[in-house]
Amino acid sequence: MTATSLLSRRFNFFLIASILAISSKLTVANFRPSQWYSAHATFYGDETASATMGGACGYGNLFSTGYGTDTAALSTTLFNDGYACGTCFQIKCDQSPWCFTGVPYTTVTATNLCPPNWSEDSNDGGWCNPPRVHFDMAKPAFMKIAQWKAGIVPVLYRRVPCQKTGGIRFAFQGNAYWLLVYVMNVGGGGDVGQMWVQGSGTGWISMSHNWGASFQAFANLGGQTLSFKITSCTTMETIVAWNVAPANWNVGLTYEADLNFH
Template identity: 30%
Template sequence: MCYSQDSFVSSRATYYGSPECLGTPTGACGYKEFGSILNGGEVSGVSYKLFKDGVGCGACYQVRCKYPPHCSADGARVVVTDHGEGDHTDFILSNRAYNKLAIPGQAEILFSYGVVDIEYRRIPCQYPGYNLMFKVHEHSRYPNYLALIAIYQAGVSEITAVELWQEDCKEWRCMRRAYGAVWDLPNPPEGAINLRFQVSGSKWIELKSLIPSDWKTGATYNTAIQLD
């Protein structure tokens, strides 16, 4: 599904609670604790049509409500970290993001509604000072099982495939989308690993020796590039 950065789509939004008003560390995208603090905790779970089996993880949206005079003009700018649907909603916002829908002093009114009419549009993600990185997911087990997740993914491009180079076979091996934004592969190649990924279903970007031979669970590896 394509979204113009100029046009808004009408929908509904609600919120989920957390003690710190941040995102959830158990989101369906697999970001773990990073997903609770990403974008200052202004994150959201989205409906199936926006989640897109995990392809929509990491996408950014501008969401604003439609209850004048309570709603702010800009609303909230959120990053997708989870999948979830409420009462005909496309967004389940963190408390911090839901609070941004209101003008100062009016948030309590919006919270009392529980669900609000909104409009949203896809916008480019921005991470000033950060390149795209691949993190070795917490589920990885060296050296027999490697799972990766992309973080600080800017722009509006989507990663639709990830492959690792198997030197002894002279072929690219496809990683499986395990769930959300997590890609995995049992018995990964030995030595430093060349990785390539497909952007929005067409362009391939190759990264040589991105993952070192002694990769570690939880480590992040800088691609030195950023997406558009």
């Protein structure tokens, strides 16, 4: 590569980075907490939150992936086929004798689906039946706003930006010809609406939504350095994470970008 082409490449990189940074500031500046809405909340698992590990979003061990116990499973109406994975909510107990006084709210991340229970009435056990809006919280998160003996409490909730430490993480599954990627630790809107992968020997390849927070590409990407481009459902902001995974990448490993939504 000549010095001229190297300088040109660097200039293009910094130009794209500058445009993305400006776009990020303009877009996220418009993403403010939503208004408060009414719903109900229950809890599942115990104080250790061990029953909340895994989940429909595919985040695996929530302690090692950074989500901890401040999480919730969403009813189908909120889950949106997995596109709501990673979104953040403030939840406060509302007008119940079981509410803790002096607690304005707690913040949780959506990591799981609360499935319908059609054998129970929607107002008596089938709390997550459509079209109900419901949060089934990890017990430690529920216990921040109400006494666990309540079982179920009315709440107010609102969408808020996700504040994350570190870069976006890409957990690889599949194989060299079918790349399945779980996207974690997403800031800003917290969600992923579209995703693309680019190998060092390919152009951008559109990835299809698999389930939860996972996207897939049916392409021969083995032995190539991989970059990713993702767009948030909420903010419509798009960022490019260059050279996230080295050419000797492997499934079962997680790679972290050095950037995030804010």
